[in-house]
Amino acid sequence: MLQKVSRFFTQMFAFIFEVIIAAAYGRKPRFNKGGKQFFLFSIISLLLLIVFFNISAGNKNSNDTNSNTLKSYDFKNNESTSSATQDQNTVLVTRVIDGDTFEIYSGQKIRLIGINTPETVAPNKTVECYGQEASDFLKSLLENTRVSLVKDVSETDSYGRLLRYVYLDNLFVNEYLVKEGYAEVSTYPPDVKYQEVLEQAEETARTQEIGLWGNICSTDSEQTVIDSNECTIKGNISWAGEKIYHLITCKDYDQTVIDEKRGEKYFCTEEDAINAGFKKAANCN
Structure with a gap:
């Protein structure tokens, strides 16, 4: 069987070569008896082989594409469930209200979970020590930037503000404010997922006397009263x-x-x- 197939392809390429040579020298091809029919059959067979290989290659590429798409989908799903910084959407911070509250492009106010900064904007209340510094710091950090918002358990507080953990790229903002001495830990159940993380950050700030834990906010320091x-x-x-x-x-x-x-x-x-x-x-x- 293999010998017959080999003989067929040898004859086919010999006929094709004869046609090419004849065309090059401007003469008619020299075929044996039945040679023309065999030549046409050979050309048709060759074309069919080309079509067959093209279809096979196309199916393989399609399968590879589908496989890659599925792998990409699985990877994204695994990534979204393994990282707390992933959220449905990032949002644009348009205005910082004080050290622990800001407003996003939709007009919704966001309250950072688990922390509290010194008061600055409450009417008829003392402007607390280091409050303005905390507010200014959050403005420089977040205003006109995009952040990711992550919910704990509660959706909003009693004022209708969204309660969220906030991430600027890979920076956990809630923890960062505490660690840099701009905020103290203030957690309320059931929103206590990162309570230990925040408490460790506060301990670091207290030990190093950073920010509001420094001498600037001692009992003898001056505070502005409205x-x-x-x-x-x-x-x-x-x-x-x-x-x-x-x-x-x-x-x-x-x-x-x-x-x-x-x-x-x-x-x-x-x-x-x-x-x-x-x-x-x-x-x-």
């Missing part, structure tokens, strides 16, 4: 839920009554009002 008499800006919430603040120079200032039960409040500065999500009234001078 005089409640100076907090004259009225933060009003309309029945439609719109937050508007009124200065003394605004036309509706005297008619505006603050109802703290509805979340309305007085602000000491316009910056405080803006940070709390209020907008300036349109009829102010």
